[in-house]
Amino acid sequence: DTAVSQTPKYLVTQMGNDKSIKCEQNLGHDTMYWYKQDSKKFLKIMFSYNNKELIINETVPNRFSPKSPDKAHLNLHINSLELGDSAVYFCASSQDSLGGGLFETQYFGPGTRLLVL
Amino acid sequence: TQLLEQSPQFLSIQEGENLTVYCNSSSVFSSLQWYRQEPGEGPVLLVTVVTGGEVKKLKRLTFQFGDARKDSSLHITAAQPGDTGLYLCAGIGYSGYALNFGKGTSLLVTP
Numbered sequence: 001d002t003a004v005s006q007t008p009k010y011l012v013t014q015m016g017n018d019k020s021i022k023c024e025q026n027l028g029h030d031t032m033y034w035y036k037q038d039s040k041k042f043l044k045i046m047f048s049y050n051n052k053e054l055i056i057n058e059t060v061p062n063r064f065s066p067k068s069p070d071k072a073h074l075n076l077h078i079n080s081l082e083l084g085d086s087a088v089y090f091c092a093s094s095q096d097s098l099g100g101g102l103f104e105t106q107y108f109g110p111g112t113r114l115l116v117l
Numbered sequence: 118t119q120l121l122e123q124s125p126q127f128l129s130i131q132e133g134e135n136l137t138v139y140c141n142s143s144s145v146f147s148s149l150q151w152y153r154q155e156p157g158e159g160p161v162l163l164v165t166v167v168t169g170g171e172v173k174k175l176k177r178l179t180f181q182f183g184d185a186r187k188d189s190s191l192h193i194t195a196a197q198p199g200d201t202g203l204y205l206c207a208g209i210g211y212s213g214y215a216l217n218f219g220k221g222t223s224l225l226v227t228p
Contacts, residue, residue: 004159033215041203043160043218056215090159106216108159 003027004109006091012115013081020077021112023091031055032074033092033106034066043090049074050096081116088113120144121206121219129225133195138222140206141188147209149182149189150216154203196226 004025013019025032033056034046048056052068063079074091088111094104121142130136140149148167152160164173166182166189173180177200179192193200203223207216 041154041221041223043205043221045215045217048215058215092159105162105165108161110157110159 004091004093004107006089006109006112008112009110010113010115012117014117015081015083017081018077018079019081019114020075021089021091021114022073022075023109024073025091025093025107025109026072027093027095027107028072029093029095029107030071031094031096031104032068032071033094034074034076035090035092035108037088037090037111039087047074047076083116086114086116121208121217123204123206123219123222125222126220127223127225129227130196132197132226132228134226136193136196136224138191138193138204138224139188140190140219142208143187144208144210145186147186149186149206149208151180151189151191152205152207154205154221156202160203160205193224196224198226198228200224201226 007022031050033048035043036046037043045058046060047066049068051071065077068074090111091109092106094106096104121140124139148165150165151163153163154160164180166180169186170184171182177194181190203221205221206219209216
C-alpha cells in the first residue's frame with residue numbers, strides 16, 4: 001500500500017493556466033507538507049498543515065494556495081502558472097508537527113513533475 | 118532560515134571505494150537527518166542524529182553528528198552501485214518548525 005500518494009505524477013501545461021496537485025496519506029499522520037525541488041535538486045518547504053490547520057507558510061507567491069479538506073489530504077492549487085514554477089513538487093507527512101527541537105520522520109510522496117511551457 | 122552546505126556536490130566513484138559526504142552549517146541544530154533520493158522518487162529517511170558527537174551505523178553507512186551540533190558526515194565503506202542516488206542532509210533548529218535541507222550530494226557508483 002502506498003503511504004503517501006500524489007496525482008498527477010507528470011503535469012505539462014501552458015503559462016497562465018491554473019492547475020491542482022493532490023496528495024493523500026494513509027498513515028494516520030497529523031501533519032502534511034508541500035516541498036518544491038528545483039532543477040538543482042534543492043528541496044525547500046512551502047507549506048505545512050497540522051490537523052487541517054496551516055502552521056508553516058514560507059515565502060511563496062500567493063498564486064499558490066494549499067487546501068486540506070481533512071487531515072489525510074493536502075492539495076496544492078496554483079493560479080496563473082509561470083515558467084519559474086516548473087519543478088518537482090513533493091508532498092510529505094509526519095506523525096506530528098516539528099517544533100521545539102523535536103524531530104519527526106517525514107514520509108515523502110513520489111513527486112509531481114510540473115513543466116510550464 | 119538555517120543554511121546547510123553539503124560537499125561535494127557531485128561524486129563519481131568505482132565500486133569498492135570509500136567516500137565521505139559532509140554537511141556543514143554555522144547554526145546549531147537540535148537534530149539532523151540524512152535522506153537518500155533515487156531518480157524519480159521522493160527522499161527516504163536513512164537516519165536521525167540527535168546527540169552531539171553521536172555516531173550511528175547502518176550497514177556500510179556511518180553517520181556522525183558534530184560535537185557542536187553544527188555539522189554531520191556520512192561515510193560509505195565499499196560503495197556499491199545500489200548506493201547511487203542523491204544524499205540530502207536536513208536539520209531542524211530549536212526554534213524551528215520546518216526541516217531545512219542542504220543542496221544534496223549526487224553520488225554515482227559504477228561497477
